[in-house]
Amino acid sequence: MAEFQANKITDIGPPKYDEMWPQVIKDNYGKWLYHDILEPGVLVHVSESGAKVWSLRCGATRLMTTMFLEQVCKLADEYCGGFFRFTTRNNIEFIVSDESKLEPLKKALADNGALPLGGTGAGVTNIVHTQGWVHCHTPAIDASGVVKAVMDELFDYFNSHKLPAQVRISLACCLNMCGAVHCSDISILGVHRKPPVIEHSHLDKMCEIPTTIAACPTAAIKPNKVDEFKSVAVNADRCMFCGNCYTMCPAMPLADAAGDGIALWVGGKVSNAKSMPMFSKLAVPYIPNEPPRWPTTVNTIKKIVEVYAGDAMKYERVGEWAQRIGWEKFFEKTGLEFSHHHIDDYRFAATTWRTSTQFKW
Amino acid sequence: MAKMHDTPMLDELTKGPWPSFVTDIKKAAEAGNEACADLLGQLELSYKDKEGHWKHGGIVGVLGYGGGVIGRYSDVPDLFPGVEHFHTLRVNQPASKFYKTERLREVMEIWNNRGSGMLNMHGSTGDMVLLGAFTEELEPIFAELTQKGWDLGGSGSALRTPACCVGKARCEFACIDTQDICYSLTQEYQDEMHRPAWPYKFKFKIDGCPNCCVASLARSDCAIIGTWRDDIRIDQEAVAAYVGGEIAAHGGANGADAKLDIKADVIDLCPTGCMFYEDGKLTINNAECTRCMHCINVMPRALRPGLDTGASILVGAKAPILEGAQMGSLIIPFIKMEEPYDEFKEFVEKMWDWWDENGKNRERIGELIQRLGLSAFIEAVELKPIPQMVKEPRSNPYIFYKEDEVPGGFERDIADYRKKHAR
Ligand code: HEM
Ligand code: HEM
Ligand code: SF4
Ligand code: SF4
Ligand code: SF4
Ligand code: SF4
Numbered sequence: 001m002a003e004f005q006a007n008k009i010t011d012i013g014p015p016k017y018d019e020m021w022p023q024v025i026k027d028n029y030g031k032w033l034y035h036d037i038l039e040p041g042v043l044v045h046v047s048e049s050g051a052k053v054w055s056l057r058c059g060a061t062r063l064m065t066t067m068f069l070e071q072v073c074k075l076a077d078e079y080c081g082g083f084f085r086f087t088t089r090n091n092i093e094f095i096v097s098d099e100s101k102l103e104p105l106k107k108a109l110a111d112n113g114a115l116p117l118g119g120t121g122a123g124v125t126n127i128v129h130t131q132g133w134v135h136c137h138t139p140a141i142d143a144s145g146v147v148k149a150v151m152d153e154l155f156d157y158f159n160s161h162k163l164p165a166q167v168r169i170s171l172a173c174c175l176n177m178c179g180a181v182h183c184s185d186i187s188i189l190g191v192h193r194k195p196p197v198i199e200h201s202h203l204d205k206m207c208e209i210p211t212t213i214a215a216c217p218t219a220a221i222k223p224n225k226v227d228e229f230k231s232v233a234v235n236a237d238r239c240m241f242c243g244n245c246y247t248m249c250p251a252m253p254l255a256d257a258a259g260d261g262i263a264l265w266v267g268g269k270v271s272n273a274k275s276m277p278m279f280s281k282l283a284v285p286y287i288p289n290e291p292p293r294w295p296t297t298v299n300t301i302k303k304i305v306e307v308y309a310g311d312a313m314k315y316e317r318v319g320e321w322a323q324r325i326g327w328e329k330f331f332e333k334t335g336l337e338f339s340h341h342h343i344d345d346y347r348f349a350a351t352t353w354r355t356s357t358q359f360k361w
Numbered sequence: 362m363a364k365m366h367d368t369p370m371l372d373e374l375t376k377g378p379w380p381s382f383v384t385d386i387k388k389a390a391e392a393g394n395e396a397c398a399d400l401l402g403q404l405e406l407s408y409k410d411k412e413g414h415w416k417h418g419g420i421v422g423v424l425g426y427g428g429g430v431i432g433r434y435s436d437v438p439d440l441f442p443g444v445e446h447f448h449t450l451r452v453n454q455p456a457s458k459f460y461k462t463e464r465l466r467e468v469m470e471i472w473n474n475r476g477s478g479m480l481n482m483h484g485s486t487g488d489m490v491l492l493g494a495f496t497e498e499l500e501p502i503f504a505e506l507t508q509k510g511w512d513l514g515g516s517g518s519a520l521r522t523p524a525c526c527v528g529k530a531r532c533e534f535a536c537i538d539t540q541d542i543c544y545s546l547t548q549e550y551q552d553e554m555h556r557p558a559w560p561y562k563f564k565f566k567i568d569g570c571p572n573c574c575v576a577s578l579a580r581s582d583c584a585i586i587g588t589w590r591d592d593i594r595i596d597q598e599a600v601a602a603y604v605g606g607e608i609a610a611h612g613g614a615n616g617a618d619a620k621l622d623i624k625a626d627v628i629d630l631c632p633t634g635c636m637f638y639e640d641g642k643l644t645i646n647n648a649e650c651t652r653c654m655h656c657i658n659v660m661p662r663a664l665r666p667g668l669d670t671g672a673s674i675l676v677g678a679k680a681p682i683l684e685g686a687q688m689g690s691l692i693i694p695f696i697k698m699e700e701p702y703d704e705f706k707e708f709v710e711k712m713w714d715w716w717d718e719n720g721k722n723r724e725r726i727g728e729l730i731q732r733l734g735l736s737a738f739i740e741a742v743e744l745k746p747i748p749q750m751v752k753e754p755r756s757n758p759y760i761f762y763k764e765d766e767v768p769g770g771f772e773r774d775i776a777d778y779r780k781k782h783a784r
């Protein structure tokens with residue numbers, strides 16, 4: 001290993017962005033006049049220089065192998081001068097500046113089979129998501145598998161523009177929410193529902209007790225002695241099943257086949273267009289984990305999207321629609337059950353209660 | 362040859378129209394990649410158990426850096442030795458995720474030789490996430506990456522890899538140079554990124570306009586969002602073409618043949634009611650406009666952001682843990698963003714000093730602002746409070762005064778009071 005440490009290079013940062021740009025992007029930087037979406041997944045941008053670029057946006061799995069990435073590189077070499085890009089939502093974009101390459105590239109993408117065009121405009125684009133059972137230690141659900149199952153069912157909205165507005169779906173596999181799914185039109189959240197199970201016989205050997213106690217956001221953990229073992233106790237009433245303790249202390253696992261599952265949230269947005277950005281709100285507190293294809297989750301999401309599609313006005317995002325009709329109507333129209341779990345009981349809860357005589361039946 | 366495991370449940374995920382990660386990883390496994398075969402095996406077991414099979418972390422990393430690597434070990438290594446160690450390296454992506462294939466192949470080659478060959482393009486923070494390496498490969502991978510001009514991103518209580526939207530490279534709405542700001546901040550703050558020294562993580566995200574395609578306002582401690590302070594540019598001829606149905610509404614986002622109804626789709630949906638269409642002419646009362654982007658989004662050929670561009674800065678967004686989710690709060694309504702961004706960086710450093718000094722362990726800056734108050738933060742970064750910073754003024758009467766704000770101070774003599782007021 002010494003050989004690798006001798007000439008150590010550090011803190012160089014990423015390659016500079018413009019090294020990664022095709023010539024047409026360099027030439028027209030900051031000169032773009034307008035764009036049109038020609039068909040789902042195909043955009044054209046027109047520059048004041050007269051140049052045009054066609055971008056072909058394709059759905060892709062965020063989790064991929066270098067074998068697949070090599071196929072993408074080959075397509076980029078053949079049609080795009082050796083350049084391509086990813087969008088923030090894990091889509092892949094091939095950019096061509098020569099219109100004659102457009103149809104052959106479309107055909108090559110179709111032949112590949114794993115690069116469907118879409119994700120533009122008033123539809124559903126790729127799902128931003130986290131690691132799930134593929135890498136993380138605290139997930140309540142898988143990520144990639146749920147995404148695959150949901151996107152299969154909503155595929156028809158990925159390659160069309162028939163919704164009132166764009167619908168952004170995100171997934172996080174525990175409430176740490178890596179990737180912050182709290183402002184999405186629909187968010188899929190993995191939830192635990194049981195406090196950690198404590199391995200008293202090993203806790204003091206595997207964990208540092210003060211840091212474990214400090215890790216708990218709600219101060220639910222206190223020191224405890226069980227038989228001859230120094231350990232901790234969890235106040236179950238205060239536990240919100242976040243898994244921070246397990247991150248600090250491997251002797252406190254949370255995962256539980258019967259306890260874990262999915263909560264669905266709706267109506268968030270990050271854009272400032274028309275209404276201000278909004279948080280997503282709880283639609284369904286719990287759906288059981290149903291690998292490999294999570295049918296109840298998939299069907300519930302589909303239902304929400306369909307009711308929204310049929311009822312919302314043009315340009316209205318899910319949250320704008322729910323606000324206009326009222327959340328009481330949202331539950332009526334979607335047929336989702338309202339329970340005590342929907343009523344906030346954390347900090348600032350009172351800001352969500354109704355302080356008016358105005359409501360709908 | 363890699364040992365293939367039976368994966369009946371995962372095989373269900375090879376069906377359907379959306380691309381399948383199982384199909385992809387299986388192909389690599391069949392081509393002999395043992396990590397791929399064993400990852401599928403272990404994932405199948407997780408599907409069966411409905412519980413994950415990773416132990417956590419353990420401290421792994423590369424010498425000289427406090428972050429950039431996330432440790433991971435299998436809890437069933439005897440069954441799946443190919444993923445016994447499955448550490449992640451975060452590799453700092455080029456701004457806005459354009460790639461030259463020749464450069465990307467450098468990373469792929471290192472990863473094929475020394476890692477699992479699996480990766481996330483990209484992690485939620487923005488990095489390329491190389492997924493699955495053995496401990497002994499970490500230093501060699503790092504050395505080879507840096508020799509080729511690639512570096513690790515941030516993790517832990519450090520600056521996380523900054524990220525930005527496509528911006529001026531290919532979006533007509535961009536009001537600021539998102540890539541250059543992203544690159545400049547990344548380079549300037551390498552030490553803050555690689556050597557965690559703060560109460561908790563800190564993220565920058567840069568959006569070119571208020572559409573917020575990288576969700577800066579929801580997902581970064583400091584959101585830099587392009588905006589303008591002069592007038593929206595109007596091309597009346599193009600307005601007429603929209604009205605006449607010659608150009609598709611919304612850049613075709615609602616269908617290539619969607620016609621624009623200027624009253625219903627634009628005038629009536631403008632949240633401030635500041636747009637008028639009379640005698641075939643569109644006017645905007647720009648003094649009332651809040652620059653929400655709606656009209657520009659639906660008539661991109663007719664309307665463009667103004668020319669006096671800069672950024673709005675919002676601070677404090679985060680996911681729920683701990684106090685609940687927060688969005689960024691507007692701190693600087695408008696700042697010019699011109700290279701080398703000194704004015705902005707001065708603000709950043711004041712903000713970090715205050716957080717570093719006052720923040721508790723694992724307290725994000727948004728939570729610290731909640732705990733000590735927005736006013737305290739505004740004072741610390743030496744800004745003047747202005748109405749733009751809030752949605753509305755306070756409605757509770759609990760106004761705090763400092764002693765020097767009140768004539769004569771707080772010290773009083775009860776005897777003086779009693780001279781005028783009987784007991
Ligand atoms: C006609 C108006 C719009 C145009 C021209 C436009 C343009 C773009 C572009 C160029 C991207 C790729 C950016 C990147 O990957 O860095 C993008 C992505 C995105 N935009 Fe917009 N945008 C528009 C409106 C909006 C609005 C109104 C919202 C939110 C309400 C929005 C949210 C997003 C999101 C979340 C992404 C990531 C999508 C993906 O990667 O598939 N955009 N948009
Ligand atoms: C107490 C809170 C949190 C803990 C303990 C935590 C823990 C973790 C862990 C262990 C990972 C590694 C996952 C893996 O690859 O195995 C991770 C990844 C990540 N976390 Fe968090 N996290 C927390 C909160 C957050 C928040 C609030 C955000 C964003 C706002 C965030 C953003 C990320 C991102 C972007 C990744 C990369 C994973 C991906 O892209 O899928 N985390 N986090
Ligand atoms: S959301 Fe939770 S389980 Fe998922 S990657 Fe983040 S910390 Fe891990
Ligand atoms: S799961 Fe979270 S709330 Fe519950 S004890 Fe652990 S750290 Fe505390
Ligand atoms: S945030 Fe604005 S400038 Fe950036 S890509 Fe989105 S629409 Fe364009
Ligand atoms: S940007 Fe928004 S507020 Fe301003 S004129 Fe257009 S629709 Fe109205």
